[in-house]
Amino acid sequence: MDNPYLPAPARIEKVTIENEARDLKTFQLSFVDNERLTDIGTSDSGFPIPATRPTTRKDFLFLPGQFGFLSLSGVGEAPFGIASAPHEDRVWYTVKKVGVFTTALHELEQSVVIGMRGPYGNSYPFDLMKGKDVVIVSGGFSFTTLRSTLVHLLKPENRGDFGKITCVYGARSPGELLYKDEIRAWESSSDINLVLCVDRLDGADWPKTEGLVPNVLKKVAPSARNAVALVCGPPIMIRFTHPVLKELGFAPARVFLSLENRMKCGIGKCGRCNIGTRYVCKDGPVFSYQELLTLPPEY
Amino acid sequence: MKNRVITKKDFPKFVGRLTNQAEVYAPVQVKDKDYSRFGRIKSAEEICFSHLNTKLPVKELFFPQREVLFEFKPGEHSQAQPPPEIENRIALGVKPCDAAALEMFDRVFLDKEYPDPYYKERRDKTTLIGIACNQPGKACFCTAVNGNPHGTRGLDLLLIDLEDRYLAMPVSEKGEKLVTSYPEAAGKDLENQQELASKATKAIELSLNPKELKNLLDANFDHAVWQELSLPCVNCGVCTYLCPTCHCFDVTDEEYKGEGARIRTWDSCQFSMFTRHASGHNPRPTGKERMRNRTLHKFCYFPKTHEEVLCVGCGRCITECPAGIDLRETLQTLLQTLAPGKES
Numbered sequence: 274m275d276n277p278y279l280p281a282p283a284r285i286e287k288v289t290i291e292n293e294a295r296d297l298k299t300f301q302l303s304f305v306d307n308e309r310l311t312d313i314g315t316s317d318s319g320f321p322i323p324a325t326r327p328t329t330r331k332d333f334l335f336l337p338g339q340f341g342f343l344s345l346s347g348v349g350e351a352p353f354g355i356a357s358a359p360h361e362d363r364v365w366y367t368v369k370k371v372g373v374f375t376t377a378l379h380e381l382e383q384s385v386v387i388g389m390r391g392p393y394g395n396s397y398p399f400d401l402m403k404g405k406d407v408v409i410v411s412g413g414f415s416f417t418t419l420r421s422t423l424v425h426l427l428k429p430e431n432r433g434d435f436g437k438i439t440c441v442y443g444a445r446s447p448g449e450l451l452y453k454d455e456i457r458a459w460e461s462s463s464d465i466n467l468v469l470c471v472d473r474l475d476g477a478d479w480p481k482t483e484g485l486v487p488n489v490l491k492k493v494a495p496s497a498r499n500a501v502a503l504v505c506g507p508p509i510m511i512r513f514t515h516p517v518l519k520e521l522g523f524a525p526a527r528v529f530l531s532l533e534n535r536m537k538c539g540i541g542k543c544g545r546c547n548i549g550t551r552y553v554c555k556d557g558p559v560f561s562y563q564e565l566l567t568l569p570p571e572y
Numbered sequence: 573m574k575n576r577v578i579t580k581k582d583f584p585k586f587v588g589r590l591t592n593q594a595e596v597y598a599p600v601q602v603k604d605k606d607y608s609r610f611g612r613i614k615s616a617e618e619i620c621f622s623h624l625n626t627k628l629p630v631k632e633l634f635f636p637q638r639e640v641l642f643e644f645k646p647g648e649h650s651q652a653q654p655p656p657e658i659e660n661r662i663a664l665g666v667k668p669c670d671a672a673a674l675e676m677f678d679r680v681f682l683d684k685e686y687p688d689p690y691y692k693e694r695r696d697k698t699t700l701i702g703i704a705c706n707q708p709g710k711a712c713f714c715t716a717v718n719g720n721p722h723g724t725r726g727l728d729l730l731l732i733d734l735e736d737r738y739l740a741m742p743v744s745e746k747g748e749k750l751v752t753s754y755p756e757a758a759g760k761d762l763e764n765q766q767e768l769a770s771k772a773t774k775a776i777e778l779s780l781n782p783k784e785l786k787n788l789l790d791a792n793f794d795h796a797v798w799q800e801l802s803l804p805c806v807n808c809g810v811c812t813y814l815c816p817t818c819h820c821f822d823v824t825d826e827e828y829k830g831e832g833a834r835i836r837t838w839d840s841c842q843f844s845m846f847t848r849h850a851s852g853h854n855p856r857p858t859g860k861e862r863m864r865n866r867t868l869h870k871f872c873y874f875p876k877t878h879e880e881v882l883c884v885g886c887g888r889c890i891t892e893c894p895a896g897i898d899l900r901e902t903l904q905t906l907l908q909t910l911a912p913g914k915e916s
Contacts, residue, residue: 275687276689277689346644348825349823349825349834371850508853533849535848535850537823538823540686542681542688543821544819544821544839544869545820546847547865547869549873550877571855571861571865572855
């Protein structure tokens with residue numbers, strides 16, 4: 274029988290240090306197995322291979338906004354948003370070194386095999402976004418699943434399905450912005466209006482804007498007409514972004530937030546990630562602001 | 573399905589037949605303690621029916637307090653392990669409240685999307701023989717939460733103690749097969765049973781309106797009463813550990829001398845670490861939020877999702893609470909305080 278608790282072996286193909294503080298690393302993973310295993314077999318990951326869980330890239334089907342669990346035998350596992358787009362070969366996770374698991378993960382180098390299971394949760398509402406303008410608001414290292422979203426939206430085959438794309442992405446300082454090469458390229462692209470900002474420029478010549486995300490969003494003032502807003506960031510940024518979006522005319526049903534809560538299983542059983550009746554793992558992590566208004570503020 | 577009679581004299585033989593075909597678990601007296609717990613038995617003499625109910629609900633046979641999900645050797649090749657297969661089992665002497673709780677567990681662990689293979693294996697391989705409650709305890713309130721001292725929900729067979737004999741009421745085919753060779757019950761036996769059932773039901777005083785409770789809880793999340801209600805709670809978590817319907821768990825890794833395993837253990841929503849993020853932020857930072865979550869999970873969230881309360885009225889959380897918190901009083905306080913027209 275299918276065992277959802279077993280991670281599949283995945284190899285770290287590349288590790289990128291993303292920020293000056295060196296506590297954010299992107300891990301690019303590939304599945305060790307290329308063919309779906311019909312029988313339970315062995316792996317060099319230290320983990321048993323599940324028979325019918327996604328153990329190959331081909332079977333690991335996801336949309337931006339979903340997450341997976343990374344697993345280190347002897348340390349444990351933890352959930353992270355997927356930072357790569359569905360069409361990219363490798364599965365990316367950008368992880369901040371903050372606790373026991375992430376510290377252990379940060380010590381690992383290229384070619385090490387770890388465990389991965391997923392994908393879990395819902396995604397950003399791409400069906401609803403079709404034919405509409407997309408406004409992305411992000412602060413700090415929460416940009417990961419929104420990178421996935423942007424790469425997905427900007428894919429030439431997909432780009433025509435969506436209207437104007439506006440993105441305000443901010444960090445504390447220039448050195449803390451993620452995926453620098455990519456965002457520099459997007460800054461000069463006509464496919465997207467990307468406004469990068471930092472709390473303090475401290476004399477740096479990039480990015481061009483100094484200011485807090487909500488304030489910058491107010492200045493950029495994207496139209497709410499036929500638009501959907503995706504918001505992900507620290508609680509304080511989210512709190513001050515809501516009034517701005519409201520002022521710009523975004524209805525709560527058109528604003529989507531990606532949430533995090535502590536979780537252990539990812540499949541709606543361990544009980545800890547609930548916000549009222551809803552589980553962040555199964556019913557989220559993406560919720561409309563309209564729905565959140567009906568739920569307790571326990572996130 | 574026909575009701576049968578097993579005389580007390582024949583009961584050891586009946587148990588013997590069960591032990592011949594499966595691993596049998598029943599309440600057994602815990603040494604030097606004043607309580608019983610489900611344990612493997614080989615004969616009827618080991619069974620202890622003298623306590624109102626087992627200290628731990630029968631859930632521990634399906635969802636053990638600690639279980640190995642899989643083993644690994646760090647950094648080395650490892651044999652893959654399917655979820656362990658178990659022998660056929662019979663749980664004998666399960667109280668109707670604890671059996672009903674398993675059907676609530678099924679909603680969590682046997683959902684369509686991600687059925688839990690460890691739980692499923694144990695559930696599929698276990699036959700449940702219940703024993704009706706003729707004398708509910710002081711803390712019992714099953715009837716207030718859709719239960720019944722002679723209820724058959726979740727069981728394969730229900731035994732009713734009629735002094736010199738057990739009336740055996742089959743609920744499923746699995747249960748019927750176990751008693752087909754016994755004589756059919758007489759009308760008198762059934763009359764006795766009904767009398768006992770009605771007496772037991774009347775012994776429970778509390779009545780609740782779960783729907784009203786659900787709506788009131790839903791509408792009063794921020795009510796000041798939660799502060800007051802949670803004051804005596806010391807967040808020890810005993811109410812969750814002993815609860816037949818509490819299913820929350822933790823998953824951790826253990827390693828010793830090059831051998832490792834991923835372990836699932838019971839966890840409690842009453843603990844601060846249960847929801848604390850790696851960043852230190854905690855969505856339910858104090859006892860108030862945690863007690864409210866436990867109460868709402870059982871009487872508001874679960875009913876909204878599954879159309880029934882997540883409580884079977886076994887009373888363990890009441891008898892075992894070191895702070896003397898009585899869930900029945902809590903619920904009645906809530907109903908009285910939150911009802912429209914009351915000050916907020």
